[in-house]
Amino acid sequence: MPNRSDPPPRRKGPAGPGRTDRRPGERPGRPDERGPRPERPARDSPRADDSADRRAGKPDRAAGSDRSPPARTGRRPAAKAPPSGPAENMRIAKAMARAGLCSRRDAERWIAEGRVRVNGEVLNSPARDVGPRDRIVVDGRPLPTAEPVRLWRYYKPRGLVTTHRDPEGRPTVFDNLPPHLPRVVSIGRLDFNTEGLLLLTTDGDLARHLELPQTGWLRRYRVRAHGVVTQAHLDALKDGVEIEGMRYGPIEAFLDRTQGANVWLTIGLREGKNREVRRILALLGLEVNRLIRVSFGPFQLAELRPGETEIVRRRVLADQLGPRLAADFGLDGPDDDEPPAPPRRPGRATPLPDWELE
Numbered sequence: 166m167p168n169r170s171d172p173p174p175r176r177k178g179p180a181g182p183g184r185t186d187r188r189p190g191e192r193p194g195r196p197d198e199r200g201p202r203p204e205r206p207a208r209d210s211p212r213a214d215d216s217a218d219r220r221a222g223k224p225d226r227a228a229g230s231d232r233s234p235p236a237r238t239g240r241r242p243a244a245k246a247p248p249s250g251p252a253e254n255m256r257i258a259k260a261m262a263r264a265g266l267c268s269r270r271d272a273e274r275w276i277a278e279g280r281v282r283v284n285g286e287v288l289n290s291p292a293r294d295v296g297p298r299d300r301i302v303v304d305g306r307p308l309p310t311a312e313p314v315r316l317w318r319y320y321k322p323r324g325l326v327t328t329h330r331d332p333e334g335r336p337t338v339f340d341n342l343p344p345h346l347p348r349v350v351s352i353g354r355l356d357f358n359t360e361g362l363l364l365l366t367t368d369g370d371l372a373r374h375l376e377l378p379q380t381g382w383l384r385r386y387r388v389r390a391h392g393v394v395t396q397a398h399l400d401a402l403k404d405g406v407e408i409e410g411m412r413y414g415p416i417e418a419f420l421d422r423t424q425g426a427n428v429w430l431t432i433g434l435r436e437g438k439n440r441e442v443r444r445i446l447a448l449l450g451l452e453v454n455r456l457i458r459v460s461f462g463p464f465q466l467a468e469l470r471p472g473e474t475e476i477v478r479r480r481v482l483a484d485q486l487g488p489r490l491a492a493d494f495g496l497d498g499p500d501d502d503e504p505p506a507p508p509r510r511p512g513r514a515t516p517l518p519d520w521e522l523e
Contacts (some may be wrong), residue, residue, distance in 0.1 A: 250299035251311060257283065257301070258291045262369030263311040265348045266303060269370060275289070280304050312347045312367040314480050314494045318464055321363040322471040327354040338363065343474055352376050352461070353437050359456030361386070362466040365474070367396060371494055375462070378414075378436045382462030386442055388419075388430040390451035394418045398449050408444055427454070 169454035251260040258272035267275065273291045275281055281288045282302040284296060295301060301308035321327070325338045338351065342365075352364040353376040368374050374380065399418035406413050417433035428451070432442055443453045459466045464486050469475060491497045 178521060184225060201409045210479065220454060250295050250301055250308070252297060254294055255295040256291065257281065257288065257293045257295050258298060259304065260295055260301065260311075260369070261360070262373075264309045265350055265369060266284075266309070267350065267369050267374035271369070275303065277407045286488065309348055314368045314371060314496060315347075315366065315479070316371070316477040317346065317349070317365045317474045318466070318469060318477060319363045319365050319474045320469040320471050321355050321360055323358050326357055327351050327363065329517045341472065343472075346474065354458075355458060356443075357458045358510065360462065360471065361456075362461050362469075363458070364461055364464060368494065374490070380462070381435060383417075383433050383435055384437050385460040386432045387457045387459055388432055388442060388446065388447055389424075389455035390428050390430065390453045390454055391427055392449075392451040393428075394420065394428055394449050394451055402445065406445060406448060408448055409439070411444075413438065413441060413445060489506070 171180060172214060201225075242243075251263060255263075257276065258269040261267060261272040261281070262269045266272070276291050276393070277290045279287050280303060283293060283301050319338075321338055321343070322341075324336065325341060326335050327512075329337065329339050331337055335357070342349070346365070349365040350365055350369050350372045355361065355363055362448070364372075364375065366375075366508045376383070396419070399420060402418050404414040405415050414434065414436050419431045421429040421431055423429075430446075432446075443462065444458060448454055457466075459475050464477065468471055479496055483496040486494070488497070
């Protein structure tokens with residue numbers, strides 16, 4: 166009978182640390198958990214050489230190569246700024262106008278003010294050609310990618326300034342445009358308290374061309390003014406007037422109706438000078454209290470509501486410019502890529518009631 170203090174007899178079985186019948190190369194433990202022992206590499210193999218190098222403090226070497234990898238410095242190389250030049254070689258002022266920043270004339274002024282850099286160099290002359298590999302920076306920002314030439318009709322509400330930046334901090338037209346519009350410039354301007362049709366385009370050259378008096382397009386306004394006037398007084402404006410040394414060209418003026426102490430007029434002019442309508446009517450003793458631009462050349466305000474925009478089809482713009490100018494602005498191609506007009510805001514389909522002449 167065995168003594169209880171004696172150790173228990175060793176069990177014999179296929180698994181256990183006491184096995185002595187292992188096959189050559191088999192590691193101890195359960196056969197389903199441990200595989201065969203990996204063979205050590207020979208001393209003349211690449212792995213053996215690498216191990217020896219690591220023990221000696223040498224860098225790893227790739228097989229068949231005698232070069233060591235570059236040491237890590239812990240600092241990534243600075244990313245090179247991508248080019249922002251135009252798709253083809255052109256003058257810097259033209260590239261800025263095509264990008265919708267400004268007209269060529271304004272671009273030349275910005276260059277003279279030191280606001281433009283090309284490849285890190287501040288320009289002081291617009292006599293510089295740029296291309297796709299150039300990096301152009303205006304006011305610290307890369308030149309935007311040029312958009313296709315497009316035109317929108319926009320109903321400018323009262324209380325907005327037609328500028329990108331206002332020193333007085335007043336709200337601007339471009340801060341209140343619908344979000345689907347790209348970067349655009351205005352064709353001419355409307356005063357802070359003037360509302361109505363404002364044309365917007367992605368091309369500064371097109372804006373400059375259409376706002377020039379030489380284009381000959383008639384700007385038509387509906388005006389409400391306080392005071393009394395007759396049609397005979399308005400007819401005297403057809404040959405133009407001179408006010409404080411400023412000459413204003415021929416003016417079309419018609420008396421539409423009298424409403425209490427106010428009169429409603431239709432005014433047509435072709436120059437569009439600053440505050441022209443207000444100054445001319447002040448000469449007749451009238452004080453303008455509402456001014457709405459209803460058309461600019463062939464483009465009409467029509468059913469637009471304040472703050473709404475509508476794109477002008479490219480073929481319509483090309484027809485108005487003529488074949489030569491349409492080709493210059495790239496408008497003579499197919500109209501297939503014209504973006505769809507965004508849906509109108511709900512509840513805004515009813516036309517305006519006779520320009521709200523109340």
